[in-house]
Amino acid sequence: MAPEPTTPGQPDDTPESYVGLDDRGAEQLARSRGWTTVRAVPPGSIITLEYVVGRINFEVDDHTVIRCWVG
Incomplete structure (x- = not known):
């Protein structure tokens, strides 16, 4: 998957750097890096897919981030 472009109001960050971290530390x-909204969901959750500037999403299994994306 191609990386998401950085938009104004959104930190210049690498989502892949969160994979493997525990959910609270992530x-x-x-x-601390400037994300205004952090959303953590369990694997297989049904979620809305609207793009929200400043939001980072974590898919969390057993308190570990297994996937991360912005928007």
Whole structure:
């Protein structure tokens, strides 16, 4: 998958850097890097897919980030 472009109001960050981190540490790190909204969901969740500037999403299994994307 191609990387998401950085848009104004969104931190210049690499979502892949969160994979493997524990969910609480990943959230703290994301907020310290400037993400205004952090969403954590379990695998297979049905979620809305609208793009929200400043939001980072974590798919979390057993308190570990297994996937991360922006918007």
